[in-house]
Amino acid sequence: MLHNAQGLHKLVKRGGKEVITVEIFKQTYDLMKANAGKLKWNTKEYINSVLAEAIERDRFLQTYAPNLSRVGYQDNILFIRDAKVGKTADIFLKDRVLYCGLCESKDCIHIHYAFALPEVAKMYLRKPR
Ligand SMILES: [Zn+2]
Numbered sequence: 487m488l489h490n491a492q493g494l495h496k497l498v499k500r501g502g503k504e505v506i507t508v509e510i511f512k513q514t515y516d517l518m519k520a521n522a523g524k525l526k527w528n529t530k531e532y533i534n535s536v537l538a539e540a541i542e543r544d545r546f547l548q549t550y551a552p553n554l555s556r557v558g559y560q561d562n563i564l565f566i567r568d569a570k571v572g573k574t575a576d577i578f579l580k581d582r583v584l585y586c587g588l589c590e591s592k593d594c595i596h597i598h599y600a601f602a603l604p605e606v607a608k609m610y611l612r613k614p615r
Pocket residue numbers: 575586587588589590591594595596597
C-alpha cells in the first residue's frame with residue numbers, strides 16, 4: 487500500500503531521499519538497535535539495510551525459484567509449495583541436516599529455497615529432542 491504526503495504517513499526528506507515514519511514493535515526495535523550497536527551502525531540505517539536485504543532476497547527467490555512459495559511452518563516442518571510439480575515439499579531436520587520429504591533428498595531446489603527463509607534458523611535454534 488502506498489501513501490502520499492497527504493496519506494497516513496508523514497513525508498520528510500533525509501539525505502535527499504524521501505522517508506516515511508512507520509510504527510515498529512518496541513521489542514523488534516530494541517533488538518535491531520542492539521544489533522546495530524554491535525556493528526557500530528546507526529539504528530535507522532541498520533533497519534533500512536535489513537529491509538533492503540529482505541526485499542532483495544524475495545526478489546532473488548522469485549527469480550531463482552518462481553514456482554516455489556512458502557505455505558507454512560508447523561512443528562519444525564517447513565512446507566514449500568512447488569507449483570511446477572503441483573506438490574508440497576516438507577522440509578525438516580534429519581540428523582541436524584535439512585531434508586526434503588518430497589524429493590527424499592538433502593540437496594534439491596526446495597532445500598536451497600528453504601535456506602533463504604528465516605524458519606530454517608528457527609529449526610536449527612531449537613534444541614534437538
Ligand atoms: Zn525437494
